[in-house]
Amino acid sequence: MSSSTRVSSSTGLTDDASGAPRRTVPSPWRRTWLRFRRQRLGYWSLIILASLFVLSLLGEVLSNDRPLVVRYDRHYYFPIVKDYPETLFGGDFPARANYLDPYIRSRLEANGNFAVYPPNRFHYDTIDYFAAHPYPAPPTSSNWLGTDQYGRDVLARLLYGFRLSVSMALALTVSGVLIGVAAGAVQGFYGGRTDLIGQRLIEIWSAMPDLYLLIIFASIFEPTLWLLFILLSMFGWLVLSDYVRAEFLRNRSLDYVKAARTMGLSNGQIIWRHVLPNSLAPVITFLPFRMSAAILSLTSLDFLGLGAPPPTPSLGELLQEGKNNLDAWWISVSAFAALVVTLLLLTFIGDALRNALDTRSRGSAFGGAPR
Numbered sequence: 536m537s538s539s540t541r542v543s544s545s546t547g548l549t550d551d552a553s554g555a556p557r558r559t560v561p562s563p564w565r566r567t568w569l570r571f572r573r574q575r576l577g578y579w580s581l582i583i584l585a586s587l588f589v590l591s592l593l594g595e596v597l598s599n600d601r602p603l604v605v606r607y608d609r610h611y612y613f614p615i616v617k618d619y620p621e622t623l624f625g626g627d628f629p630a631r632a633n634y635l636d637p638y639i640r641s642r643l644e645a646n647g648n649f650a651v652y653p654p655n656r657f658h659y660d661t662i663d664y665f666a667a668h669p670y671p672a673p674p675t676s677s678n679w680l681g682t683d684q685y686g687r688d689v690l691a692r693l694l695y696g697f698r699l700s701v702s703m704a705l706a707l708t709v710s711g712v713l714i715g716v717a718a719g720a721v722q723g724f725y726g727g728r729t730d731l732i733g734q735r736l737i738e739i740w741s742a743m744p745d746l747y748l749l750i751i752f753a754s755i756f757e758p759t760l761w762l763l764f765i766l767l768s769m770f771g772w773l774v775l776s777d778y779v780r781a782e783f784l785r786n787r788s789l790d791y792v793k794a795a796r797t798m799g800l801s802n803g804q805i806i807w808r809h810v811l812p813n814s815l816a817p818v819i820t821f822l823p824f825r826m827s828a829a830i831l832s833l834t835s836l837d838f839l840g841l842g843a844p845p846p847t848p849s850l851g852e853l854l855q856e857g858k859n860n861l862d863a864w865w866i867s868v869s870a871f872a873a874l875v876v877t878l879l880l881l882t883f884i885g886d887a888l889r890n891a892l893d894t895r896s897r898g899s900a901f902g903g904a905p906r
Contacts, residue, residue, distance in 0.1 A: 570891040577887020580880040591698035598655035598691040601634055605643060605650045635663055655679065657688035659695040659848040671863040681865040683856050687846075689869055696848040697873055703764065704829035710768040711825055712818060715775030716811075722776070723783025724806055730780070737773060745770045749841055758844045767832060775821050782814035816892045823885035827878050834874060850874050 561569070572578050590597065601614040607624055614634065621632040625642045632639055635656070643650040656677070657663065663678075663686055670686040672678060680689040722733040749766055756762055786792065787810060795805045830850075836842035837851025838858075845852070850870050857867025 567891050571887055574887035574890055577883045577885075577890075580883035580887070584877070584880040584884065587697070588701050591694055591701070594659075594691075594694050594698055595653075597653055598657060598659075598688075598694050599653045600656060600658045600661040602643070602650040602652050605648075607643060607648045635661070635665055637665060655688065655690055655694075657691045659687065659691045660846045661688060661691065662686045663688075671860055671866065673863075674865055680869050681863065683853070683866055684860050684863070689853070689866055692848040692853060693850075693869055693873055696850045696853060696870075697877070699843065699848060700830050700833055700850055700877070701826075703760070703833055704826040706764060707767055707771050707829040708822055708825045710764075711771035711775055712822070713772075714768070715772035716779050716818060718772065719776035719779025719781075720783055720806055720811065720814075723780040724787055724802070724810060726784065726787070730784075737776065741770070741773045749836065753841045758841070760843055760847070763833070763836070763842060767829065771825070771829065775818065775825070778817040778821060779814060782817060783810055786810050786813050820885065820889045820892055823881040823888065827881045827885075830874070830877060830881075 595615060596603065599615060603613070603615050605612040605614060605624075612619055612623075614632070618631045620629045621627070621636075621639065622629055624632055624639055626632065626636075626639060634640065634643075634650070634652075640650075642648070663682070666672060666678075666682070666686060668675065668682075670682055671684050672682045672686075674681045678688050678690070680693065683689055683692065718733065718737070722730040745766075752762065752766060791809060792805060795809050800808075833842060833849065834851035834854070837849040838855050839851075840855070842851055843849050850873060853866055853870035854874075857863065857870060860866060
C-alpha cells in the first residue's frame, strides 16, 4: 500500500490519494472478532474471567502467610521467596518463622522495623493456631470468608482452588483439542475403511465407564494431579472428534480441495493448510463448554474424594467440607458461588463465540445482519 493511502482500523475504510473513501474487506478472523465484540455479554465475560485468572496466578502475592518484604535491624528480607529461621527475628527455635505468631509480629513492628504483608495474610494450607475463634469460624476482619473445619482460610483456599480448576481445565481442553482434532481429521479426510474402523474403536472406548476406571486407578496408585490429568484426558476428546470428523467429511468434497489436489499438494498439506482452517469453527465454539465440563468433572471428583490429594485446594473439596459442616454456611456458599460464576462466564463466552461464528451472519463485513 502506498504512502498516499490511509487505512482506518476502526471503520475498515481506505482513503486513496484523491480523498475518496474505499471500503476494504477485513480477514475472516477479523470479522469473527468484530462479531464477538458485538456480543457484549460474552465479550465482558471473557474480560472478567481472564482478569480473575490473572489475579489467581498472583495468589502468592495476594494471599500468603509470609510478608512480602521485611525490614529488621536495618536489613531487608524477602520471606515470600526464602525461608528464614525464627531465631533471625528474635525467636527461640531454629524452625521456619511463623509470621502469624504474635511475638514474631511484635518484633517485626518494634524499633523501626516493619513488614509488608499481602492483602490476605493466609496461605491455602495455613492453620492459624493463634485464632481467637474455634474452627470452623465465621467471617471476621482477619478471615474475610471465615475458616474451614481445619482452621484454614476459606478465601485463600478459594483463590488457589480457582486457579487449580481453571489451569486444569485449560490443560484438559488443550489435550482434548489436540487428540480430538487429530482423530477427527484422519477419519473425516480419509473416510472409507479408516473412518469405519476409527468410529468402531471410538464407540468401544466411549462405552467404558470412566468413573469406575478413576475409582480403580485411585485405589491402585497414589492420587496425584498428573494421574488425574491423564485419566481425564483419556475421555475428554471423544465429543470433539465427532464434530471435526463431520466438518472434514463435508469439506473434503469441496472445490478448493479438488483444486489443491490438482496442484499436486500432499494430503498433509491439504489437511494443514486448507481443510483444517476451514473446520475450526466447531472447535473454537467447543472450547468454553469443554472447559466447563472439565471444571465440573474435577469438582465432582474432588467432592467424592477421588480428585486432587489433600491438602491441595479445590472447589470440590470446599463443597465437601460445606456438606460435612452444614452449620458453617460460609464454606459451601463461597465455593458454590465461585463455581456458579465461573460456569456462567464460560457459558456466556461460548454463546458469544457460537453467534460470532454463525455463518448466517456473514453477509455483513463487520458482523451485522445479512442483507
